[in-house]
Amino acid sequence: MIKLFDPYISNEEGQIAAKVIKSKFWASGAGTNNVKKFEDDFCKYVGSKDCIAVSNGTAALHLALSLFDIKNKEVLVPSLTFVSSVSSIVYNGGKPVFVDVDPKTGCIDISDMEKKISKKTGAIVIVDFAGMPCDIKNIKKIANDNNLPVIEDAAHSAGSTYNGKRIGSHFDAVCFSFHPVKNLAMPTGGAVCINGKNSKKQSTILKSLRWCGITNRNGFEYNIDRIGWNYYMNDLSAAIGLIQLKKLDQANAIRRKIAYRYFSQLKIGKKMPLSNDCSYHFYWIQVKNRNKFMEYMKKNGIETGIHYNPVHLMKYYKHKTNLPFTEQVGKEIVSIPTHPNLKKFQVDFIISSINNFFKNI
Numbered sequence: 001m002i003k004l005f006d007p008y009i010s011n012e013e014g015q016i017a018a019k020v021i022k023s024k025f026w027a028s029g030a031g032t033n034n035v036k037k038f039e040d041d042f043c044k045y046v047g048s049k050d051c052i053a054v055s056n057g058t059a060a061l062h063l064a065l066s067l068f069d070i071k072n073k074e075v076l077v078p079s080l081t082f083v084s085s086v087s088s089i090v091y092n093g094g095k096p097v098f099v100d101v102d103p104k105t106g107c108i109d110i111s112d113m114e115k116k117i118s119k120k121t122g123a124i125v126i127v128d129f130a131g132m133p134c135d136i137k138n139i140k141k142i143a144n145d146n147n148l149p150v151i152e153d154a155a156h157s158a159g160s161t162y163n164g165k166r167i168g169s170h171f172d173a174v175c176f177s178f179h180p181v182k183n184l185a186m187p188t189g190g191a192v193c194i195n196g197k198n199s200k201k202q203s204t205i206l207k208s209l210r211w212c213g214i215t216n217r218n219g220f221e222y223n224i225d226r227i228g229w230n231y232y233m234n235d236l237s238a239a240i241g242l243i244q245l246k247k248l249d250q251a252n253a254i255r256r257k258i259a260y261r262y263f264s265q266l267k268i269g270k271k272m273p274l275s276n277d278c279s280y281h282f283y284w285i286q287v288k289n290r291n292k293f294m295e296y297m298k299k300n301g302i303e304t305g306i307h308y309n310p311v312h313l314m315k316y317y318k319h320k321t322n323l324p325f326t327e328q329v330g331k332e333i334v335s336i337p338t339h340p341n342l343k344k345f346q347v348d349f350i351i352s353s354i355n356n357f358f359k360n361i
Contacts, residue, residue: 002350004282004303005181008244008251008340016239027234029211034238039191041245042176046168048193050203053233054210057155057177060190061088063209063231064173065123067194067202068149070094073122078108079312079326081127085153086311094122098312100323104273106284106333107134109325114142124150128157128167130272130307130335131183131255131279136162136170149196151175156281158184159252168193173202178237183252183279184244186237254340255280258347262336267355270332282307285354286332293357294334300353305335 020026025033035053043051054060061084065075071093077086079098086096100112106129113124124143126134134152143150152170154160155177160167168174173196178189194202205226208215213228259280263271270286284307287293297304310330312319336350 002302002337002342002346003339004305004335004337006337006339006341007180007185008247009185010247012243013240016243017236020236020239025235027232027236029214029230029232030217031207031211031232034235034242035233038233038238038241038245041242042168042191043193045245045248046166046174046193048169048174049195049199050193052192052194052203052206052210053238054190054192054231055233056188056231057153057175057179057190058084058088059210059229059231060175060177060192061085061125061151061153062091062229063206064151064175064192064194065089065092065094065125066209067173067205068123068151070122074118074120075123075125076108076113076116076121077125078127078129079310079323080106080129080308080329081153081311082155082308083311083314083317084155085125085127086317089125096311096317097121098319098321098323098326100325101129101329103270103325103329105132105134106130106272106329107132108139110135110138110142113139117142117146117148121146121148124148125153126150126171127153127155128160130284131156131160131281132272132275133157133160133162133167133277140170149173155179155182157279158182159248160279161277169195172196178241178244183255183281184241184248186241186244187234189233189237189241251340252279255338258338258342259283261347261351262338265351265355268358280338282335283338284333284335286329287334288332289361290332290334296357297336297353300349302350302353303337306333307335308333 075089075094100109150171152174174193176191178186209228210231
């Protein structure tokens with residue numbers, strides 16, 4: 001089976017993991033040792049003011065949104081995303097308002113977003129879909145005009161860029177996931193990169209919140225001045241993340257080459273566009289008879305996926321709203337592999353299999 005996702009690793013990850021295990025220093029709520037090294041290196045890599053390492057991408061979103069006053073306020077968010085982008089709003093007492101997507105990119109639709117801003121709006125959550133950066137310039141302008149913070153869900157876009165700058169430095173808070181399937185993979189991990197005027201204060205708050213609200217640690221003495229969560233990153237994940245960060249640009253370059261082949265050689269109408277800014281966490285196509293297509297690919301030994309079923313159609317978030325592009329894309333979208341472990345003959349086979357399917361229907 002050709003996997004949809006597959007971590008890009010070498011002997012280095014195993015060697016560093018063994019070193020951490022032998023050290024018997026596996027975790028620290030204070031975020032020392034390899035966690036601190038990862039925060040510093042990742043912060044420098046993306047060019048943000050500060051970086052706070054956490055246990056996963058959902059924790060990153062939860063904590064990032066807690067920095068802003070969204071309780072009982074509306075927060076704009078695309079429905080074509082993983083549910084964590086939306087749940088993090090609810091965790092913080094906000095009300096999700098679903099926004100349509102641009103059918104060409106899968107990212108938030110700027111015009112629909114602007115229409116849905118009201119006096120009740122407290123923030124905007126954007127999602128770099130499949131690693132494709134959103135329209136940062138126009139989103140910034142609209143957000144600034146309305147005095148609204150922007151939280152960027154960059155779970156797919158480690159290593160993506162916009163106008164030459166890496167994703168992570170453009171908005172108030174940028175949230176990353178380092179799940180094992182992500183471009184920068186760890187056993188578990190995430191990060192919040194912050195860039196606002198109050199970044200130093202926000203960094204202190206987030207480091208307290210990720211460790212049960214602990215502040216003023218001095219030896220065995222500490223205080224609690226706010227409720228917090230058990231969201232800190234462990235040392236093993238951070239050590240592996242340091243190795244992964246060194247090879248991230250190389251891995252993303254391979255992903256772009258694979259995406260270029262798909263874009264130029266797949267004989268289908270609707271497919272993910274080309275962009276040198278995109279990190280291509282996966283590559284998506286749209287297929288009208290999706291179930292039949294995915295079963296065909298499975299029989300050919302190729303794993304595919306669906307990213308995503310729109311959140312506004314799920315039972316908990318069921319909401320009547322007019323999102324025509326989201327609902328159309330949600331019915332047809334299929335993810336195909338772009339991971340750097342793919343061999344040329346495997347990419348050839350994926351392309352020929354897809355083209356043969358469409359040729360024969």
